[in-house]
Amino acid sequence: MRRQWKSALLAVCLLIGLSGGAAAAGNEPIDLVADTIEYDSVRGVMIATGNVKLVQGKSMMTGAQAEYNVKTQETYIHGGVKVVKEDATLIAEEVRGYDNNHLIAAGQPILTKGENRLAGPKIDYYADKGYALVEGWARMDTADGVITGNRLEAFTQEERVVIDGNVHVVSETRKLDAVSDHAVYYGKKGEGRAVLTGNARAIQDGNTLTGNSLTIYMDDKAMDAQGRSKLVVIPKDE
Amino acid sequence: MKKANWLIGCAIVLLLAWGIYYFLRPEAPAAEKEALPSKAPTFLTYEGNTISEEKDGRKIWQVTAETIEIDVDSSNLRVKNVKATFFQENGTQIVLTAPEGNMDHNSKDIALKGSVHAVTSDGATFTAQEANWQAKDGLFTATGQVKLTREDTVVTGDRLDTDGKLEKIKVQGNAHVVKGGAK
Numbered sequence: 466m467r468r469q470w471k472s473a474l475l476a477v478c479l480l481i482g483l484s485g486g487a488a489a490a491g492n493e494p495i496d497l498v499a500d501t502i503e504y505d506s507v508r509g510v511m512i513a514t515g516n517v518k519l520v521q522g523k524s525m526m527t528g529a530q531a532e533y534n535v536k537t538q539e540t541y542i543h544g545g546v547k548v549v550k551e552d553a554t555l556i557a558e559e560v561r562g563y564d565n566n567h568l569i570a571a572g573q574p575i576l577t578k579g580e581n582r583l584a585g586p587k588i589d590y591y592a593d594k595g596y597a598l599v600e601g602w603a604r605m606d607t608a609d610g611v612i613t614g615n616r617l618e619a620f621t622q623e624e625r626v627v628i629d630g631n632v633h634v635v636s637e638t639r640k641l642d643a644v645s646d647h648a649v650y651y652g653k654k655g656e657g658r659a660v661l662t663g664n665a666r667a668i669q670d671g672n673t674l675t676g677n678s679l680t681i682y683m684d685d686k687a688m689d690a691q692g693r694s695k696l697v698v699i700p701k702d703e
Numbered sequence: 704m705k706k707a708n709w710l711i712g713c714a715i716v717l718l719l720a721w722g723i724y725y726f727l728r729p730e731a732p733a734a735e736k737e738a739l740p741s742k743a744p745t746f747l748t749y750e751g752n753t754i755s756e757e758k759d760g761r762k763i764w765q766v767t768a769e770t771i772e773i774d775v776d777s778s779n780l781r782v783k784n785v786k787a788t789f790f791q792e793n794g795t796q797i798v799l800t801a802p803e804g805n806m807d808h809n810s811k812d813i814a815l816k817g818s819v820h821a822v823t824s825d826g827a828t829f830t831a832q833e834a835n836w837q838a839k840d841g842l843f844t845a846t847g848q849v850k851l852t853r854e855d856t857v858v859t860g861d862r863l864d865t866d867g868k869l870e871k872i873k874v875q876g877n878a879h880v881v882k883g884g885a886k
Contacts (some may be wrong), residue, residue, distance in 0.1 A: 494883035502878035505871045
């Protein structure tokens with residue numbers, strides 16, 4: 466599970482450069498193809514319509530219409546948008562890039578990397594801070610399980626994900642079902658764990674553990690409870 | 704007798720003069736030899752000419768061509784190996800060259816054909832198979848393998864519409880812009 470969670474974090478990390486915010490991507494040529502392109506060289510604004518494909522470095526955006534300001538490097542692309550960078554793919558109804566740094570994907574955005582998927586009503590990403598925010602509702606799927614909550618923040622440089630509100634973790638492989646008000650996932654090597662706080666309850670293999678704080682360790686099936694806790698063990702049939 | 708000889712002499716002189724004229728007269732143009740259609744255009748041709756248009760004391764455009772043919776009926780022009788310069792109000796110029804072109808006398812529209820090449824005074828260039836200048840709107844339309852280069856931006860497509868300064872452009876059909884790729 467740790468490996469899967471880490472992959473999901475990497476998928477968030479790979480948004481870097483899609484907004485044109487990464488220095489390397491910012492210096493790469495912009496290659497824009499469409500049925501029609503209007504370009505005002507005074508304002509520095511390009512408007513592309515019909516089968517739009519915008520390529521910069523290893524990033525490729527496709528959509529129905531795109532607006533790109535060559536002076537500010539702000540981008541707005543909408544209509545069945547698909548952004549591909551290496552093995553990460555973002556689909557959304559619209560994607561905006563601001564200040565060479567800030568990317569907003571809205572309209573059922575789904576960020577996918579391999580078997581890992583991050584979804585919500587809107588995904589905000591700040592390249593300089595390596596910070597992603599999903600508000601309203603958030604769902605992160607991995608090969609190992611699913612985490613949902615009302616709000617998700619990913620701190621990619623720290624390999625940390627914070628989920629708030631109605632947190633629900635389901636892992637078929639770990640036979641785990643856990644809920645809490647708040648959860649923090651730590652993905653650094655040797656520190657792989659998820660800390661659930663606030664009305665935390667986890668059911669694993671039929672055993673129920675409740676407490677103010679539960680820690681699920683990623684490298685094994687171990688769980689810790691902190692504060693007032695209660696464990697209900699269901700005996701196995703011999 | 705003397706009078707008869709004088710008449711014969713005059714007749715011989717006239718006959719010789721007519722014969723000389725017959726053999727030395729300039730060849731009649733083919734157009735005169737054959738019956739022309741009633742509405743066939745007639746062209747006056749000038750070589751190495753420059754024509755221009757001014758408005759409010761300011762030169763709008765100037766066309767220099769190897770040959771200029773004027774349709775005497777419509778006053779439209781046909782030009783060969785043409786160099787057309789368009790002068791903008793802000794002082795910038797665009798110079799187009801082409802193997803041939805036409806100019807409508809009434810609209811002052813200019814159509815250039817066959818490997819059109821254009822350069823602006825601030826360094827932008829474009830090439831196309833055909834280019835049209837719409838005098839009324841001051842707009843260029845280029846068609847056929849259009850390529851526009853301005854600084855580090857290269858624009859290609861099937862059709863390009865632009866203002867006289869090549870600042871605002873619209874590319875249609877296989878539109879492609881590369882920003883940062885031009886040398």
